[in-house]
Amino acid sequence: MSSAITPDLLPLTAETGPAGLAVGRVPLTELARRFGTPLFVYDEEHLRQRCREAVAAFGRDSVAYASKAFLCTAMARLVHEEGLLLDVASGGELRVALHGGAPADRIVLHGNNKSDRELRTAVSAGVRHIVVDSFDEMDRIERLHWESGLPPVRVRLRVAPGVAAGAHEAIRTGGSDSKFGFGLAGGVASAAVRRTVSSPAMILDGVHAHVGSQVLRTAELAAGAAAVARFACEAGVRGLTVGGGLGVAYEAGQTVPSFADWAAGVRAAVRGAGWSGGLTVEPGRSIAARAGLTLYRVGTIKRIEGVRTYVGVDGGMSDNPRPALYDGRYEAFLPRCPEAERPLRARLVGKHCESGDVLIDDAALPADLRVSDLLATPVTGAYGYAMASNYNKLPRPAVVFVRDGRARVVVRRETEEDLLRLDADLPPDADAFPAAGTVAAER
Structure with missing residues (x-):
């Protein structure tokens, strides 16, 4: 029973x-x-309490809520009121965060394949920084800088530290075989640093890594943090983001680390890797679930x-x-x-x-x-x-x-x-594709 x-x-x-x-x-x-x-x-009180626990463990400007876990206008307003930054991963999430009252300089833009429009909107709004994921994205940022006159943007480079963690393969993101980030292996991440430093369109603000989601052992999160911290020291950057991923209990009997446990493990790991600066984390599931x-x-x-x-x-x-x-x-x-x-x-x-x-x-x-x-x-x-x-x-x-x-x-x-609402309600006998010249004429 x-x-x-x-x-x-x-x-x-x-x-x-x-x-x-x-x-x-x-x-x-x-x-x-x-x-x-x-x-x-x-439970609104639960959401606020979890935000406060995260801030108490890591510091007011060191916690960015990973809004992909759950976002609406009210949620954006709540986490901003509780002193968290917001981590968004699309133009849509950026719009909701801004609509919720979060200032652009409290928002971080993520994404492995950002469009020109998303980048233009983020830079124009003045987001805190953009987490750059590829050389192609650097090309787009530089093109927008030269062609649209956009100011230089602060960036953090996402690296794949070769450490993957998480409850399922689909949510393990830090391994060498990942669509996310510049690999530490083969000098790719180092080449990304050199490219950023030499570019007039980008200001290197730091590095970023995220090893996976629904992680129930702080040792796995600490291992990923140590790997990226070593690289951050070598690169001489000032900012370090170690991602999120802290898991939650979905079934009876599961044990879950606290934010304080996570903070202690990660801090010890980055100090052991030679990092003496501050760090940023990005909890989502552990706040909302x-x-x-x-x-x-x-x-x-x-x-x-x-x-x-x-x-x-x-x-x-x-x-x-x-x-x-x-x-x-x-x-x-x-x-x-x-x-x-x-x-x-x-x-x-x-x-x-x-x-x-x-x-x-x-x-x-x-x-x-x-x-x-x-x-x-x-x-x-x-x-x-x-x-x-x-x-x-x-x-x-x-x-x-x-x-x-x-x-x-x-x-x-x-x-x-x-x-x-989104259906294009054409009459049954209408031509779905306008005749040549029709579109131009309508312009």
């Missing part, structure tokens, strides 16, 4: 009351009634004798693709009875036309599970909504922040009308 869901998988303000589990003093059953399902629920959970409504319970039980909910891989992409593992519980034992074993699946649309392969659930029950999967605050899609034309869920007994929608639920 499986025990009840453990508190260490729930948001910090989670507590059980007469209406079942509440977060931010708002019952989850009430949130589902008011805002529908699927629904992403974030446990703060969020997803609410679903059970629609189908299918028992196949001698095989298994399937439990179908009204979301699936469109709001949480991690199980399909990375073999991500989760737990589930019923908000009406969070302290109940969970002896029922079932495959928790979504509503998409894919056999691989599996949220939890072998979920532990209460024996009295029934159709129409509200079900929750915790620790979905990172890479859930951020990776959500409209597969099968499902509208993406709403996102609510809860705090001190109040709930506010920070991302509204998509509607079926939203799904039509």
